[in-house]
Amino acid sequence: MVDDESRPVVEAIGIAKRFGPTVALAEGNLTVLPGETHALVGRNGAGKSTLVGVLTGLLKPDAGEVRFAGRPAPPLGDRVAWRQHVACVYQKPSVVGELSVAENLFLDRQPRGRFGLLSRSRLRRTATDLLESWAVPVDPDTPARELTVEQRQLVEIAGALSHGARFVILDEPTAQLEARAIARLFDRLTDLQRQGVTFLFISHHLPEIYEICQRVTVFRDARHIVTAPVAEMNHAKLVEAMIGDARGLVQVGQDRPSVPASAEPVLTLDAVGVPGFTGPIDLTVRQGEIVGVTGSAASGKRQLAEAVVGLRPRTGRVRVADAAVKPASVPAALRAGIGYLPADRNADGFVPGLSVAENATMTVADRLGPAFMVLPRQRDARGRKAIADLEVHTAGPHQPVGELSGGNAQKVVMARALARDPRVLVLVHPTVGVDVRSKESLLGVVDAETRRGRGALLVSDELDDLRVCDRVVVMVAGRVVAEHPRGWDEATLVAEIEGIGEKDV
Structure with missing residues (x-):
């Protein structure tokens, strides 16, 4: 037996x-x-x-x-x-973020004391024993959101x-x-x-x-x-x-032309700081250029991007072309010509119950009909164009985005970022959690859009993402510590991301 x-x-x-x-x-x-x-x-x-x-x-x-x-x-x-x-x-x-670790561990089976009442002392003791038995170094009283x-x-x-x-x-x-x-x-x-x-x-x-x-x-x-x-x-x-074939990730943008130093700036950061996270940081993205920003999760790179697009307060100045962008204002960033792809598509990128067309046109709802009305015919036409342009695999513009695979949902978020015809794209972890072909497709969009004259600030710690960039800056503890042109050495870049042998630029 x-x-x-x-x-x-x-x-x-x-x-x-x-x-x-x-x-x-x-x-x-x-x-x-x-x-x-x-x-x-x-x-x-x-x-x-x-x-x-x-x-x-x-x-x-x-x-x-x-x-x-x-x-x-x-x-x-x-x-x-x-x-x-x-x-x-x-x-x-x-x-559940509002509950403690112990309460989450025994959410549906809380230990009971006398008279069948919840026993907080037994709950904490049982949770402590459980965490210790599996060597999980977390205080059971910690709120889960922390x-x-x-x-x-x-x-x-x-x-x-x-x-x-x-x-x-x-x-x-x-x-x-x-x-x-x-x-x-x-x-x-x-x-x-x-x-x-x-x-x-x-x-x-x-x-x-x-x-x-x-x-x-x-x-x-x-x-x-x-x-x-x-x-x-x-x-x-x-x-x-x-x-289905032996081809790995195509090296997207390997034939990109060099961007001349005389190219017009489309995004300029002058002494930009994010309170508690970064700064001051000076950075320029030129027309036709992809600038990568990388670093560890604690480097402040994501917070910097969120400040540029108005999601966080900041100090210093952000300019799109020659126009200053009002701080801590997403509408101001959109009007200035910034398109944004957030780090977490599930939490911030799309509304799962809304259709492909509705998600792709969220930032241009004011352009889909007279007097701020949204005409379904115009919305769906834009949705169909986004599906064709970005090769979104979907049943059509009316399919809810929540039914799509991760890679196709990310393409819809990219379509939304491009909808207002921005001067510059700010992309945070643009290929996280997508398959090889979707990654190739998304990076191909960034490459193609910048060849048409846009600029791109690409924030990522994925080496495949960074290889499409014309140059890459490395952040450690809220400041830029290194900058590399295309063709950087992988071992050197990873060492700098981890804070090994850092040097100021």
């Missing part, structure tokens, strides 16, 4: 799922072995999210079955039983393990982490593996697959393509399995 410890932790066998006419999964197969970290990769729309929904009991498959340790999965309505088998830590937080992304993920993992699950799905866990935090997270995952925890690791950042995973499964076009040991899948093979 085969014992549970030698059986696969989870098996998805022949999973099929449709949403109306859309085939979300046709041949979804996955086998995860005990104690491994197993990668699940594929382009946006490959079927990964649908499979996760089935594996966690949130979606009922039209065909196929899920088995845990060789036994059929529980009925969909039995959430307690599902939590004993599997948990998922999503890219978007699932903690947790870092790294801490929040560890708390969610601990909470999942407290239900009895020893299989945890990690959905893009590193997307919002800087390098040091990623290293710490990987150390914790390795420790948890030694304690018998199994992980399904979903990431678009392929180097992480080789660092942390033992086996990898690739989905493409809603189907299982291959499962193999990571050691047997080099980068070319992995990309070929994901996209």
Whole structure:
């Protein structure tokens, strides 16, 4: 007789799922072995999210079955039983910010004292024991809203393990982490593996697959393509399995013409500071130029971008061409000719219940009809043009953006940034959490738009994003410490981002 410890932790066998006419999964197969970290990769729309929904009991498959340790999965309505088998830590937080860590850990099963009343002392003691048992260094009394992304993920993992699950799905866990935090997270995952925890690791950042995973499964076009040991899948093979040919990320903009020093400035920062984060910083973006800004999560790069577009107060002066931009005013930034793509598309980039056309035209609603009226015909025409220009894969301008894959949703956010025909684009992490082809497409848009005479300030710590830039400045602790022209050395840039051997420019 085969014992549970030698059986696969989870098996998805022949999973099929449709949403109306859309085939979300046709041949979804996955086998995860005990104690491994197993990668699940594929382009946006490959079927990964649908499979996760089935594996966690949130979606009922039209065909196929899920088995845990060789036994059929529980009925969909039995959430307690599902939590004993599997948990998922999503890219978007699932903690309640106004509650403490302890309250979040036992949100639906608070310890009770005499007369069945909530016992805060038992709650804190039980939470402390749980956090200590899984070596999560977080005070149980801390409000969840004060947790870092790294801490929040560890708390969610601990909470999942407290239900009895020893299989945890990690959905893009590193997307919002800087390098040091990623290293710490990987150390914790390795420790948890030694304690018998199994992980399904979903990431678009392929180097992480080789660092942390033992086996990898690739989905493409809603189907299982291959499962193999990571050691047997080099980068070319992995990309070929994901996209159907051996071509990796095209080096977008590799033939970009050099921008002359005499080119007109389209964005100028004079002694710009963001209280508590950056400054003073001087920076110029010329017509036709892409200037990259990089640094760790604590460098202040994102706060600087948000100040430029009016989302934060600032000191100093920001000018678009020769016109000064009023501080802390998003409308003023839009009128001046700044287009903005925010760091978190889910929180700040789009309204999921609104259509592609409505999201793409939010910044030009005043131009879609007489007397500030929005004429649906004009809105939809602009939506169709954005779909064609940015190659958005959608059923049409009326489809809600919340139904699109991450890469296509990001293209809609890019369309909104371009809608007012801006002089300069401010782009923050423009390719975070999107697949290889979407990344290539989005960077191609930036390249093409700047060749037409716009400027771009591209804020990112993704090296693929930075390679399209004409020059890159590095920020550490709120100030610029280095600047590099195209062709920078990767090791040098990464060392500067981490604050190793920094020097003032």
